[in-house]
Amino acid sequence: MRKADLRKQALRQRNSLGEQELAELNKKLLERFKTLDFSNVKSLHIFLPILRHKEPNTWPLIDWLRRQHPEIKIIVPKADFESNLMSHFHYQGQSDLALNRFGIPEPQNADTFEGTPDMVLVPLLAFDERGYRVGYGKGFYDRFLENLDTQKIGLSFFDAAAQINDVHLNDIRLDKCITPDRIIDFTLNNHGKGL
Numbered sequence: 001m002r003k004a005d006l007r008k009q010a011l012r013q014r015n016s017l018g019e020q021e022l023a024e025l026n027k028k029l030l031e032r033f034k035t036l037d038f039s040n041v042k043s044l045h046i047f048l049p050i051l052r053h054k055e056p057n058t059w060p061l062i063d064w065l066r067r068q069h070p071e072i073k074i075i076v077p078k079a080d081f082e083s084n085l086m087s088h089f090h091y092q093g094q095s096d097l098a099l100n101r102f103g104i105p106e107p108q109n110a111d112t113f114e115g116t117p118d119m120v121l122v123p124l125l126a127f128d129e130r131g132y133r134v135g136y137g138k139g140f141y142d143r144f145l146e147n148l149d150t151q152k153i154g155l156s157f158f159d160a161a162a163q164i165n166d167v168h169l170n171d172i173r174l175d176k177c178i179t180p181d182r183i184i185d186f187t188l189n190n191h192g193k194g195l
Contacts, residue, residue: 002166006134010125013158014054025157026057028180033061034068035183036119036153043073045088045117045150048097048105055123056155062091075113077144078106084138088113119151120144122174127154128164131173131186145172153178160184 001009017025038044046062049055065072074091079100089110097105122141124133133154135141145152154177177184 001161001164003134003137003164006126006161006164007137010134010158014125017054017157022054025180026060029056029155029157029178030060030064032178032180032183033155034064036178038069038072038119041069041072041118041151043075043113043115043117043119045075045077045120046091047121047123048076049123050103052103056157058121058155061121073113075117076105076107076110077140079104079140081138084140084143086140086144088117116148116150119153120148122152122154124154124156124174124177126158126164127156127160127174127177129160129162130164131175131177131184132164132167132171133174133177134164139170142170142172146170151175 044065046058049058051057062074065074075088076091077086077088079086081102089107090113092107092110094105096107096110098108100106122133122145124135127133152172152175154174156177156179159179159181160177173186175185175187177186
């Protein structure tokens with residue numbers, strides 16, 4: 001399936017989720033997230049959700065990390081829609097955030113993060129059995145993750161599509177993807193294996 005078709009299908013699927021179903025899926029994502037190995041993670045880059053678009057809710061993940069792993073630095077992005085590049089900041093708490101014109105929470109006064117995070121949670125609309133993802137199409141995360149030696153982990157309410165047919169040379173593969181039912185590890189083979 002082509003990215004444009006997968007994008008439309010994923011948006012339809014997400015928009016059809018009711019509040020209770022959404023809450024249950026987010027709860028399951030959190031439970032799977034808790035099983036990741038954080039022993040070598042000193043910094044974790046996490047996207048902040050556009051909740052009105054029914055994106056996976058990363059706030060419970062952030063709250064859990066701050067309670068269970070206060071030693072891990074949490075890094076959040078800020079998008080520049082002129083250049084389609086992101087800058088990265090130390091998370092200071094929700095009081096430092098404001099919504100941009102697209103409804104994305106962004107840091108206002110936080111210190112810039114320099115360096116490479118040990119783990120990046122990557123937003124997506126869909127992904128395939130090889131670990132390639134479909135985002136909103138702006139390429140923010142492909143540019144950010146290019147040449148970055150870090151764990152790249154997607155979050156998805158839905159399971160993998162068989163194959164994205166129009167993968168581009170610049171598309172970055174995920175190492176893992178967390179779904180409500182399993183964690184798929186794409187580093188084990190070309191098709192990923194559920195844990």
